[in-house]
Amino acid sequence: MGAAGPLASVVMKAPYRKTVDNPTYSIATGGCGNAGLLKSPFWYPATGTAGFAEAAHAKSCKIAGGVNSDNNGYTTFQLAVPLKGVTTGGHFVLANWTMTVSGTESVVTTGACPYPVYAGHYVSSSCYAYALVSIGGYAYLHDMTNGSSVYPNNYWPGMFNYTQEQNSTYCYSGNCYSSNSSNGANGGFSGGTTFTWNFSATGYQSMNASHHYVVVVNFYGSVVANVDESPYGYPTAKASAVLNMGLAGDSWVLNSITIS
Amino acid sequence: MQQITARRVSVPMSALGSRANRKLRGSVSGVSAGAAIVVVLIALTPTGLASGTHGVWEKGPYKGTTWYPYTAVYVGGCGSAKFLAKPHWNASSGLGTFSLNGTDRICGNKTVGGQVINNYADVNAQFRVAIPLHVKTSGAHLITANWTFTRSGTFLISAATACPKPTSTSTYWQCSMFDQLQVFGYANIQDLTNGSYVTTPSSWPGIYYDLYQTNGTSCYGVGCSGWYQYSVNYGGWPVSGNTSFAWVFNASAQQSMNASHQYILNVVWYGDMNTGINGYASGTVIGAFNMATLGNGWKLNYIHIS
Numbered sequence: 001m002g003a004a005g006p007l008a009s010v011v012m013k014a015p016y017r018k019t020v021d022n023p024t025y026s027i028a029t030g031g032c033g034n035a036g037l038l039k040s041p042f043w044y045p046a047t048g049t050a051g052f053a054e055a056a057h058a059k060s061c062k063i064a065g066g067v068n069s070d071n072n073g074y075t076t077f078q079l080a081v082p083l084k085g086v087t088t089g090g091h092f093v094l095a096n097w098t099m100t101v102s103g104t105e106s107v108v109t110t111g112a113c114p115y116p117v118y119a120g121h122y123v124s125s126s127c128y129a130y131a132l133v134s135i136g137g138y139a140y141l142h143d144m145t146n147g148s149s150v151y152p153n154n155y156w157p158g159m160f161n162y163t164q165e166q167n168s169t170y171c172y173s174g175n176c177y178s179s180n181s182s183n184g185a186n187g188g189f190s191g192g193t194t195f196t197w198n199f200s201a202t203g204y205q206s207m208n209a210s211h212h213y214v215v216v217v218n219f220y221g222s223v224v225a226n227v228d229e230s231p232y233g234y235p236t237a238k239a240s241a242v243l244n245m246g247l248a249g250d251s252w253v254l255n256s257i258t259i260s
Numbered sequence: 261m262q263q264i265t266a267r268r269v270s271v272p273m274s275a276l277g278s279r280a281n282r283k284l285r286g287s288v289s290g291v292s293a294g295a296a297i298v299v300v301l302i303a304l305t306p307t308g309l310a311s312g313t314h315g316v317w318e319k320g321p322y323k324g325t326t327w328y329p330y331t332a333v334y335v336g337g338c339g340s341a342k343f344l345a346k347p348h349w350n351a352s353s354g355l356g357t358f359s360l361n362g363t364d365r366i367c368g369n370k371t372v373g374g375q376v377i378n379n380y381a382d383v384n385a386q387f388r389v390a391i392p393l394h395v396k397t398s399g400a401h402l403i404t405a406n407w408t409f410t411r412s413g414t415f416l417i418s419a420a421t422a423c424p425k426p427t428s429t430s431t432y433w434q435c436s437m438f439d440q441l442q443v444f445g446y447a448n449i450q451d452l453t454n455g456s457y458v459t460t461p462s463s464w465p466g467i468y469y470d471l472y473q474t475n476g477t478s479c480y481g482v483g484c485s486g487w488y489q490y491s492v493n494y495g496g497w498p499v500s501g502n503t504s505f506a507w508v509f510n511a512s513a514q515q516s517m518n519a520s521h522q523y524i525l526n527v528v529w530y531g532d533m534n535t536g537i538n539g540y541a542s543g544t545v546i547g548a549f550n551m552a553t554l555g556n557g558w559k560l561n562y563i564h565i566s
Contacts (some may be wrong), residue, residue, distance in 0.1 A: 020370045020371065020372050020377075022336070022337065022370075022372050022377045023336075024334075024335060024336035024337075025333075025334075025335055026332065026333065026334040026335070027331075027332065027333050028330075028331065028332035028333075029329075029330065029331045029332070030328065030329070030330035030331070031328045031330070032328070061326075061328065063326050063390070065326070065390045065450055065452060065524050065526060067328050067388070069328075070330075078372050079372070080371070080372040080373055115455070116451075116452070116453060116454050116455030117453060117454055118454070119453075119454045121454070121456055121514070122455075122456070123454060123455040123456075124455060125455065140373065142373040142374055144371075144374060147374050149373070214372075214373065216372055216373035231450065231452060231455055
């Protein structure tokens with residue numbers, strides 16, 4: 001049996017020893033463009049710092065027949081930070097962090113989306129350009145001993161920006177129909193953000209000093225740059241997305257975990 | 261038979277083999293052994309073909325061809341996904357290549373929030389090739405694209421039979437290894453002038469291979485054990501070998517071709533190597549698919565328009 005709680009607050013700060021980290025990534029490239037990691041996902045327990053950086057770019061191939069230039073990156077890091085000094089009873093657990101990040105995306109197209117000569121049977125054309133940059137994250141408090149979890153009272157909404165342009169035409173029965181749509185706007189986000197996940201491990205979710213607890217943190221970032229064209233495409237089209245949370249001082253830092 | 265001798269036939273050497281080529285070269289102006297080959301071509305010719313139309317052979321170099329690669333990798337835990345050769349198409353030789361490699365190992369069996377970290381590597385590649393077709397006459401046509409596919413696959417899953425509990429209170433857990441290869445291709449003919457397509461009923465069977473082992477355990481009784489392994493080729497061709505096939509397009513009736521139009525043959529080849537190992541006390545998974553070296557690749561032998 002551990003000591004009865006609640007007691008005075010326990011504040012954990014770096015180094016976060018015995019933290020388990022689990023980075024993953026996926027990179028897809030296609031057509032005219034590229035995508036890749038600018039900085040592989042990392043975690044430094046000595047400072048409580050994590051991050052990654054990725055980018056994707058696409059452009060029109062300008063080739064008859066049409067080409068989908070789909071270039072994407074998706075990166076995650078997952079941490080399980082062991083809690084120390086847990087006493088038996090109800091507790092509030094606060095996981096406070098600061099993120100310094102920049103994300104930008106843009107779509108630039110020119111001209112119309114041409115379609116084939118209508119000669120009595122079905123004809124269609126499509127031009128599509130899309131860019132997205134986003135980052136999100138969530139956390140939960142997990143009891144490794146009995147497998148239960150406590151979810152936070154608040155959530156972090158994340159950040160994203162996207163732009164989409166689409167033009168299409170189809171012809172049949174002697175008529176042609178065109179549609180255009182545009183959503184979002186070129187832009188992004190940058191700067192520092194501080195946030196605290198707040199867990200109420202109380203009532204039936206009260207903690208037990210003999211159990212082993214971890215705060216599990218998940219962050220994921222996406223960059224998407226697509227220029228899809230059939231059968232001809234825009235005269236010119238470019239899509240680009242860059243997410244930096246790992247270079248030039250940008251990162252995610254776990255400031256503290258407080259148990260009260 | 262007069263029509264046969266009237267035709268101008270340029271025979272692709274790679275398609276017919278050296279023995280057939282020698283016979284044909286010795287009889288091109290007459291009706292001998294080579295005529296048997298030509299008769300086959302006549303039999304494939306659709307009715308309604310414009311009178312006086314000659315069959316057209318296209319073989320490398322495939323001038324005016326455009327091609328684009330697509331790649332993707334998905335990596336987690338102690339997995340590693342590599343392209344030993346990225347997708348590539350050589351328009352001169354008509355050879356398409358790529359080589360995929362995935363390896364995974366158990367590296368500590370750590371858990372994050374009670375979940376064992378998955379070790380996986382998924383690597384896939386494809387290339388799309390657009391080859392101009394030289395249609396010289398208007399009317400119905402039969403288009404044949406003949407390929408030879410030379411490849412080799414290597415698969416290994418190896419693990420300790422022990423499948424330890426991820427946590428002390430776990431009542432059910434599972435360990436697994438998988439080594440999966442999927443290869444397929446498809447083609448169509450696109451009329452760039454009016455946007456229409458001609459598809460083919462010739463379906464290439466592809467490769468769908470799965471080597472899999474799992475240990476699942478439910479400790480509700482005394483028998484905390486379970487073991488299952490299978491290796492299966494779900495269909496298509498063997499993972500290693502040398503095989504030829506052809507896509508045949510019947511561009512007739514409302515899909516008849518127009519000599520004033522611009523046509524391309526679109527071909528897409530796709531390969532995916534998906535490997536992983538999870539939960540075991542130790543182990544390794546290796547999956548490799550070579551379609552790039554040692555003479556391997558997708559070779560376009562010829563395109564015939566009749």
